[in-house]
Amino acid sequence: MKTAAFYRIGFIVCTSSILLLLISSLIYNLLPDNDIPQMLLLRNDDGRIIGDAPFAPSWQFPFGTDREGYDIGYKLLEGAIYTIGAAIIISLLSFIVAFGIGIFGGFSKFRVKSFAHKFFTAFYFIPQSIIAYNILYPVIWEPMEGFTTTLSERIVIEVLVLALITVPTTSILISNETEQILSEEFIASARVLGGSPLFIFYKHVFPHLKMRLFIIYPKIVIQMLLIIAHLGFFTLYFGGTDVCYTPFCHPPKPFIQEWSGMMGTSYKELGLSWWIFMGPLLCFTVTILLLNGITKCIAGLVEHDRYQRKQKSCEDETHSFESDSDQERFILLKN
Numbered sequence: 001m002k003t004a005a006f007y008r009i010g011f012i013v014c015t016s017s018i019l020l021l022l023i024s025s026l027i028y029n030l031l032p033d034n035d036i037p038q039m040l041l042l043r044n045d046d047g048r049i050i051g052d053a054p055f056a057p058s059w060q061f062p063f064g065t066d067r068e069g070y071d072i073g074y075k076l077l078e079g080a081i082y083t084i085g086a087a088i089i090i091s092l093l094s095f096i097v098a099f100g101i102g103i104f105g106g107f108s109k110f111r112v113k114s115f116a117h118k119f120f121t122a123f124y125f126i127p128q129s130i131i132a133y134n135i136l137y138p139v140i141w142e143p144m145e146g147f148t149t150t151l152s153e154r155i156v157i158e159v160l161v162l163a164l165i166t167v168p169t170t171s172i173l174i175s176n177e178t179e180q181i182l183s184e185e186f187i188a189s190a191r192v193l194g195g196s197p198l199f200i201f202y203k204h205v206f207p208h209l210k211m212r213l214f215i216i217y218p219k220i221v222i223q224m225l226l227i228i229a230h231l232g233f234f235t236l237y238f239g240g241t242d243v244c245y246t247p248f249c250h251p252p253k254p255f256i257q258e259w260s261g262m263m264g265t266s267y268k269e270l271g272l273s274w275w276i277f278m279g280p281l282l283c284f285t286v287t288i289l290l291l292n293g294i295t296k297c298i299a300g301l302v303e304h305d306r307y308q309r310k311q312k313s314c315e316d317e318t319h320s321f322e323s324d325s326d327q328e329r330f331i332l333l334k335n
Contacts, residue, residue: 011294024077082256211301
């Protein structure tokens with residue numbers, strides 16, 4: 001078994017990496033002069049044109065440029081706060097609602113609970129991206145007459161819809177964890193002694209549940225990032241899809257510079273200028289791996305703590321047994 005220090009270091013590294021990315025993106029977006037560098041033509045020292053956009057990854061452009069000559073690295077940095085920040089906020093709202101429903105479901109003994117559990121379980125098998133697409137399409141896809149809502153209103157609607165979509169599965173998960181804790185013997189003893197449900201939750205359930213909640217939340221963020229990425233492939237971009245209906249105009253594009261929009265508008269480039277698509281895909285992949293690392297490290301710390309307590313309990317029992325044997329031997333010798 002790995003040591004607790006290993007899991008702590010892993011947790012610090014993964015969390016610090018995400019925080020560093022978010023802070024860097026926030027600072028960049030707040031800068032007064034944060035225009036993304038653009039280069040359409042590349043010239044040599046004699047002024048002759050030796051290349052045109054898009055440029056492949058190089059020392060000058062680590063992530064390359066898109067077909068309009070914009071540096072993809074700066075675009076990814078600008079969009080990090082929108083993509084990761086949106087996933088964190090949406091997941092937090094979903095987690096808060098699911099926590100209340102899950103705790104209530106864990107303590108509840110109503111007959112309707114079985115039906116609700118079976119109904120919510122169906123959301124495990126229905127792709128949540130499809131549900132989100134059907135609900136958000138009328139809100140996010142720009143109609144021919146233009147949007148009747150503002151960008152802020154569309155963002156709020158999308159945040160609430162995505163948060164509610166992930167509530168059922170998260171509620172079942174928290175409810176199952178609560179029921180598992182309530183089935184322990186010390187909970188039965190607390191009930192026999194007259195403990196109220198509120199007292200049992202505060203003194204017994206929550207102390208055992210809180211570390212499991214820290215494991216559940218990063219999983220919700222990962223799930224939310226995947227849904228946002230899928231919506232990008234469906235051409236439903238965060239904040240709205242700018243659609244042009246006149247002839248010879250641009251294809252649908254996002255209003256906000258974020259990763260899912262970059263993937264959704266560039267996946268056709270995979271066979272041509274592959275770096276335009278691989279940049280945001282790499283950012284999604286690394287972020288999900290970091291979040292998964294946070295989950296694994298917290299789970300490892302919980303398991304290590306449980307193992308340590310079990311070892312300590314076994315040692316206490318051994319010492320107690322040896323003490324009883326010594327006492328019996330002393331009595332026999334005395335007699």
